[in-house]
Amino acid sequence: xPENYRHCFGLHKEPFAADIPRQEILVTRTLxxxxxxxxxxxxxxxxxLITGEIGSGKSTALRYVIGDFHPSEYRVLSVTATSGSILExxxxxxxxxxxxxxxxxxxxxxxxxxxxxxxxxxxxxxxxALMIDEASLLRLEVFAELHTLxxxxxxxxxxxPIILAGQxxxxxxxxYRNSQPLxxxxxxxxxxxxxxxxxxxxxxxxxxxxxxxxxxxxxxAAVTAIHQGxxxxxxxxxxxxxGALVAAAKAQESVVSAEHVRRAATELF
Ligand SMILES: Nc1ncnc2c1ncn2[C@@H]1O[C@H](COP(=O)(O)OP(=O)(O)O)[C@@H](O)[C@H]1O
Ligand SMILES: [Mg+2]
Numbered sequence: 001x002p003e004n005y006r007h008c009f010g011l012h013k014e015p016f017a018a019d020i021p022r023q024e025i026l027v028t029r030t031l032x033x034x035x036x037x038x039x040x041x042x043x044x045x046x047x048x049l050i051t052g053e054i055g056s057g058k059s060t061a062l063r064y065v066i067g068d069f070h071p072s073e074y075r076v077l078s079v080t081a082t083s084g085s086i087l088e089x090x091x092x093x094x095x096x097x098x099x100x101x102x103x104x105x106x107x108x109x110x111x112x113x114x115x116x117x118x119x120x121x122x123x124x125x126x127x128x129a130l131m132i133d134e135a136s137l138l139r140l141e142v143f144a145e146l147h148t149l150x151x152x153x154x155x156x157x158x159x160x161p162i163i164l165a166g167q168x169x170x171x172x173x174x175x176y177r178n179s180q181p182l183x184x185x186x187x188x189x190x191x192x193x194x195x196x197x198x199x200x201x202x203x204x205x206x207x208x209x210x211x212x213x214x215x216x217x218x219x220x221a222a223v224t225a226i227h228q229g230x231x232x233x234x235x236x237x238x239x240x241x242x243g244a245l246v247a248a249a250k251a252q253e254s255v256v257s258a259e260h261v262r263r264a265a266t267e268l269f
Contacts, residue, residue: 005249012212015245016238022067025060026206028199030192034061035068037188042069042129042161047185049174050165051136052192055235058165059133061192069129075120077130081166084137086145093130110149118152121159129161136166136173143179194232197224203234204241217245218256225261240264 006014025031034050041048052058066076079092090109094102094116102112120126130150132138150160162182164170168191174183195203201223205216218226222244230236241256243264248256 005246006211008249008252009217009245009254010213011208011245014242015211015213016207016242017210018235018238020060020210022064024210025064026203027064028195028203030190030195031057031061031064034190034192035065037190038065038163039068041163041186041188042127044187045159045161046187047162047164047182048188048190049170049186050163050190050192051168051170052165053167053194053231053233055233056192056194057234058192060234062131062133062163062165066131069127074127074129077128078133079131080133081135081137081142084139084142086139086142089132089138089142110145113149114152117150117160121152128159129163131163131165133165135164136168136170138166138173140173140176140178143174143176143182147182147185194230195234196232197227200227200230200232200237203237207238207241217248217254219258221258222256222261225258225265229261229265236268239268243267 005011037048038050050058050061062078066078069076077093077096079089079096081089087104087106087109090106090113093113094100094109097113097116097120099112099116102109117128121128146162150162152159162185171189173179174186201216204218204223204226208214208217218241226237226240226244229240240261244256244260247260247263248254251260253260
């Protein structure tokens, strides 16, 4: 049945997909607020923090804002703190800088990153920004390292602004004594909480449109059920909405009801 549900509703592609292209991202008020803060921090060569629960739209916001920075003027180094270790982070930053063999030691990697950053900013007159997604996974010592890595006193303005995105414990980690030099450079913060019910309605319709269906397939009670069941968080809403479409198709109904959402919810973690 899952392979048929798209056909039942005339959906041209998988709805509520995780990897939507930039031009299909819904520009909510919150997304605009996040982008404004990121632009502000970058213009000051400072730090911005974007926190939010899993699935609240942090990575999507980063992906969206990157599109604002024209590659002729900006180099945005975009990395994800997968293991939390400094070496892994440095390797990713070096890869973003196009450097392959910088050596395996922390000292060599630090030197090489600094050299590249200076070359790009002073030599090539590029503007740089470092964006670290999943920064709440970074080990505590990394915050102290990052401060020294990204500071280049020249006219007393650091060259490398940083955007850190992650779950709320990122704030706790930045409150530790050794993180404070880095934390003192924070000029903007934004917390993404769940969206409200009206925005959820708009969000569901938006994703249906992307998948090729113009009319609203969810009745009001279904929207309420998805909003409540997801806590307004995008990723959970995606799973509930898609699961509810499958349940409605199975029941051969053309409109998705709260009951279909409830059936979908029993499948989710
Ligand atoms: N502004 C948006 N417009 C459309 N879809 C979005 C938007 N924000 C989030 N999503 C959807 O929600 C999913 C989860 O968002 P994501 O940015 O990965 O959350 P987080 O990084 O906070 O865990 C995305 O894969 C995408 O499908
Ligand atoms: Mg993410």
